[in-house]
Amino acid sequence: MLRVSAPTSDELRRWRRHLADERAEAAVYRDLASRRTGEEREILLALAEAEGRHASHWEELLGEHVGEPRRGDVRFRVLAWLARHFGSVFVLALAQRAEARATYEADVDATPTMAADERIHEEVVRALATRGRNRLAGSFRAAVFGANDGLVSNLALVIGVAAAGTSTSVVLLTGLAGLLAGALSMGAGEYISVRSQRELLAASTPSPDAAEALPHLDVDANELTLVYRARGMSAEDAQQRADEVLADIALLGPASREFHADTRVEEHEAVGTDVGAALSSFCFFASGAVIPVLPFLLGLEGGVALLVAMVAVGVALLATGAVVGLISGGPPVQRALRQLAIGAGAAGVTHVLGTIFGTTLG
Structure with missing residues (x-):
């Protein structure tokens, strides 16, 4: 790109930032490629090469002002660390969001080709992430549903019973019974569901x-x-x-x-295995359901125990909602707040009902 005037300090700062980001993004794709084989590896290396071409554009603009290598944006540094240590669909989902936030269309110093590349890269990464989502969808669905059901249902159960004026020992016993019954029910239900779906697909082959x-x-x-x-x-x-x-x-x-x-019957990788889905659902329901009763197990009583339980469950709901948002490519904050709102709504309803029943029966 031919310039007739010296670049301003703002331009130099912006170009260096773009250069650092492109280098960091290329490193993410190379690290992901190192953990894969075959076609996926080739695709990721091609993406890294494309980011390298973009980096060369900013190097050419900077010329003698390129300076010392800078660190990329924090999101790319986090992605690079995750890619080196995990290399999972989680990283691809984050990379998809990073590509979606590309701003080259609004940058007068970026070429139209670079802007188009970033949009296409988003679709390439989306497709790669979709492959990973399909591979883990069965177990992931069971895990997410199980954990959230355990968190919400057992918190609602504990709050409802406590609001009725029962003793701490009864609340604890109720919470443990809800944990066991719910985990067994979730595991059995998930097994039957997945098993039936696989049998249906087999009959259609x-x-x-x-x-x-x-x-x-x-x-x-x-x-x-x-x-x-x-x-x-x-x-x-x-x-x-x-x-x-x-x-x-x-x-x-x-x-x-x-x-x-020529068959129109699709291979549903997302169904997962029946035993795997059942075990995942059982374990994750239990892991979620134990959180509301932990304060009571640790010896806390009354309102203090309920407050600690609600805070702990709230944090867990925020975390699971954010993870679902990241994996699905959606906004993690919005998904986290949605999970929290659902849990708070269920707990509020059971608290009101428990109070009413406690007053009526008392």
């Missing part, structure tokens, strides 16, 4: 026996057309595809792979 019958079909009647029509193709497309498959079989022999490749 094409039978290999059908592929073996293809060479013996009547070419004129071509029953294979009905298969493709049942899978959602139009009559014309189904006829064309069936003719192609039978023609390939005539030339190459049985080709079950081609037959199965």
